[in-house]
Amino acid sequence: MSTVANAQAGSRAAVHTPFLTPGTRVATALAVLLAQVGLAIPAVLNGLFQEDLHTTSAQLTWISDAFLVPVTLLELTFGVLGDLFGRKRLLIGGSLLMAIGEGLSVLTPRAGASNTGAISLLWTGQALTGIGAAVIFPTTLAMVAAGTHTVRDRARGIAIWAAALSSGGFVSPLLGGLVTKLHWGGSETAVWRWAFVAVGILALISMAVATLAQNSSAPEGRSLDWGGQITIAVSLFALLFAVIQGSTWGWSNGWVIGGFIAAVLFFALFITAERRSPAPLLRLELFRSRAFSVNSIITVIGMFAFLGTAYTTSIRLSAIQGFSPMKTAIAFVLLQGFALVLMPLTAKVIHSYNPRWALGGGFLLISAGDLWAATRPASDLSIWPIVGPLVLIGIGFAFALSGVTAVAVNTVPGHLAGMASGTTSQLRDFGFTLGPAVIGAIALSRAATDIQNKLAASPAVQSALAAFDKSAPPEVAGAVHSGPLGANAIPGNPLKALAFAALDHAYAMGYVVCGVAALVAAVLAAAGLSGTGHRPLVTEESLAD
Missing domain, CATH: 4.10.860 (DNA Excision Repair, Uvrb; Chain A)
Known part of the structure; x- marks a missing residue:
């Protein structure tokens, strides 16, 4: 019988961990859901950040990236710390850090004459929350890997972990939409702070549940490096x-x-x-395995494509079309809810078939959905034109996320679970961080050029702008940060009408870039992972060769 345990038997360094207890399953699932909620919550609130804090486009990008950057930088480090000092302690500590960070974010004041102080406090809070998430992502995956000893159990454990992570991606916008809809005595724009209150409470609950988890570690051969x-x-x-x-x-x-x-x-x-x-910190010999190396490249490119898609969708619905957070949340349910619904099917696929089919098929669906979404104009002020594309992307992501995780964890010896989990998490979140950054840079540069060209070529528009006391060609951020560009903002204002059209075309290009990236990931999976089964492709003996 082919099992992960059998492949680990010859390694002196392998640390036996009992099968996952129910408390560990619940604690890891809740914690990774929490971390993903914290990662995704700013996206649905972009429009409210703009109105309340008067952010520029760069400041808006850094609200999300203040969380994502420490996640990307520190996941390998916390994979080591979990191996050395025990993963249960880190799970509890990561949840506590997230609670503290969200508490700081809640204290963000409304912008006065200058928004620098308010934005700086929000960035600090999100950075601290991101450090907590950097603890949780590799720690939870390592706990799942350490406690599953057969192919079937590991496939099920990874599917549950991936479903919990993806569920956080749609719970967060629902949560954000709900608290902003209730108002709770605040102004319509200021109540986004309650979303961070809710995440902080969830973090405290996760910390309490983490005390029920079993501990695991693998200190041999590991150091702080x-x-x-x-x-x-x-x-x-x-x-x-x-x-x-x-x-x-x-x-x-x-x-x-x-x-x-x-x-x-x-x-x-x-x-x-x-x-x-x-x-x-990272054994470079792991990359001797073609499967591990190709999967690493696929993870970065594919996760860039997915979060770039989510970022583009968020900007389109909230900042351009002016949708409410609750309406914007519908898109994120479609993007990330299918991982939960399809969990039994994804578990079966990664257990019974070559992982390249889950990876290749998943990213192919994401590519098709992105390219379809690029053809849907934002001038149709409804969510319905992009529902079909978002369904394709969501189904694709359910298979792709389980696939990249399964290949990464299953291709290394068991005692390197912490290293593999940290590497996979860091590569995934590096791709996630690049998504908003690259797509934002491409879209805003394109929109700024488009606006400037149209202003220079149209005396009629210049005359109309003069009537609005607009004497100079605007930056895109200046055209946007005064509020969403939806239907109610356009009539009678040529500047906002011009910005609306420019940003519509620019973020359509964002969908195209993400679609091409997802297609590249699908091709790499089909061509580079042929012959990859469920056996560990990197053993202690091959590392020593």
């Missing part, structure tokens, strides 16, 4: 900083160019540090 942690953190931060700020400062800006150079330099230092370390 400070050289590896510092170099990879600096490299990723420099890259993300350059990508995010490039759209605002310009790609020829010295700081942006310096960011890209620093990213390459420190990544080279990371490789050097890992080769010399006796207990590396």
Whole structure:
């Protein structure tokens, strides 16, 4: 009988962990749902952030990325800490950090003459929440991997974990929509703070439930590896900083160019540090496996495509069309709800068939949905034109997420579960972080160029703008941050009508970019994972060769 346990039997370092207890299953599922709720909650509130805090486009992007950047930087590190000191402690601590971070976010004041202080406090709160999520994502997956010892049990455990993570993606907008709809004595724009209150309460509940989980660890051969942690953190931060700020400062800006150079330099230092370390943060030998290497590339590209799609959809519905948070939430239910509904089917597929079918088919559906959505104009002020595309994307994501997770975890020896979980989580969330950053940069640059060209070519529009006391060509952010550009904002205002059309076309291009990325991921899965079954493709013996 082919089992994960059999492949691990020859490894002296493998640490036996009992089968998952019900308390561990509930605790890991609730915690990863919490982390994903925290990640996704800002997306549905983008329109309210703009109205209440008067954010620029760059500030709006950094609200989400203040959460995502520490997640991306620290997941490998917390994978090590869980192996060394026990994953149950980290699970409890991660939930506590998220509760504290959401509490800080709630204290964000309304913007006065300057919004700098308010935005800075919100960024700080979201960054601390992101650190908590960076603890939770690899810790929960490592606990599932350590407590499942057969292919069937691991497939079921991964499917439940993936369904809980994806469920957080649609629970968060429903939660955001509900609290903003109730108002609770606040103004319509200011009540977004109650959404963070709700997430903080969920974090405290998760912390309490985590006390019921079983502990696991795998300390042999693991160390803090400070050289590896510092170099990879600096490299990723420099890259993300350059990508995010490039759209605002310009790609020829010295700081942006310096960011890209620093990213390459420190990544080279990371490789050097890992080769010399006796207990590396990431064993580079893992990439000798074609399946592991290809799956790593697929994870980054595919998750970029998915969260880029979610970001594009959020901006289209909330900031451009002016939909309420509750109406915007419908889109996120379609995007991420299918992972829960299809959980028995995804578990069966990744257990019974080659994982490349789940991966390739899932990303192919995401690509088709994105390219279909790109043809639906935002001028039709209804959600119905994009319901079909979002259904395709949601079904595709259910299979793709389970597939990339299964390949990553099943292709390494059991005692490297923490490393594999940390690597998979970091690659997934690196792709997630790139999604809003790259799509935002492409869309806003395209929209700004479109507006400037139309202003220069149309004296009639310039005359109309003069009547509105608009004496200079606006930045896209200036056209947007005064409020959503939906139907009620357009009549009689040529500036907003112009911005509406420009942003509609720009974010349609965002769907196209995501669709192409998802298609690339599907092709890589079909071509690069042929022959991949359920056996571990990296063993302790192959690592030593």
